[in-house]
Every structure is written in structure tokens, then in C-alpha cells.
Amino acid sequence: MAARPVWLFSTGPTGEGDPAELMKGWRFSESLQPTADRIRPRGTAFVHGALDLKRLSVPEKIVIKGIKAPIGDFRDWTAIAAWTAQIVKDLAEAAPAKASVAR
Numbered sequence: 001m002a003a004r005p006v007w008l009f010s011t012g013p014t015g016e017g018d019p020a021e022l023m024k025g026w027r028f029s030e031s032l033q034p035t036a037d038r039i040r041p042r043g044t045a046f047v048h049g050a051l052d053l054k055r056l057s058v059p060e061k062i063v064i065k066g067i068k069a070p071i072g073d074f075r076d077w078t079a080i081a082a083w084t085a086q087i088v089k090d091l092a093e094a095a096p097a098k099a100s101v102a103r
Contacts, residue, residue, distance in 0.1 A: 005094065007087050008041045011049035015070035019046050042090070045083045048074035 010028050012019040020027065027046045028036050036044070050073035053061060064071070 005091060006039055006041045007043045007045070008036055008039065009045040009047065009083070011075070012046055013069075014049055014051045014072060014074045016074070019048050043083075043087070045080070047076060047080060050075055 008028075010032075012026075013022045015022065023046075027033075027044060051064065051069060051071050052073075053064070053071055056064065
């Protein structure tokens with residue numbers, strides 16, 4: 001586990017359904033997974049993403065059209081807020097233990 005508390009998140013597919021199932025267990029790109037493994041985060045979150053055609057280049061739009069990715073904002077802000085609230089709770093619970101060790 002990392003010397004300092006670290007949590008990682010990644011955004012994934014657009015559309016409906018469990019993002020991890022839609023991505024067949026993938027949570028980070030192949031190139032980033034070794035870094036995530038070395039960090040050994042205390043937790044990870046993988047949430048739906050958002051796809052706004054106005055923000056994409058022409059080549060990106062062509063790819064999105066080709067793979068028929070759902071367009072829109074599919075982020076679950078309630079789940080994201082709950083995940084971050086849990087991190088705050090974990091940090092608050094760990095703080096007194098560290099303070100007493102430092103004395």
C-alpha cells in the first residue's frame with residue numbers, strides 16, 4: 001500500500017449498465033495498470049463517463065460514430081459523492097491514530 005493514502009478513480013464507458021462489466025473487468029488503460037499496481041491504492045472507483053460531441057475533434061467523432069458509443073453524460077454523481085464521502089471518513093478515522101503515534 002502507498003506510504004500516503006491514495007485512492008484512484010477512472011471514468012469509463014458511456015451508456016447503461018455496470019461499467020466494470022461493460023469493460024470486461026478493465027478499470028485502467030493497459031498502459032496505466034502497472035502504475036496503479038505499483039501505487040497499491042487503498043481503493044479504486046470506476047464510473048461511467050460523459051461523451052460530448054461538441055468537445056471532440058473530427059477524427060474522434062468518426063471513431064465514436066464507428067463504435068456507436070452512447071452520447072451523453074452517464075456519470076452517477078450520487079455514487080461518486082458516496083465514494084468520496086467514504087474516503088473522507090477513512091481519512092478522519094486514520095487521523096487520530098497517526099496523531100497519537102507521533103507524540
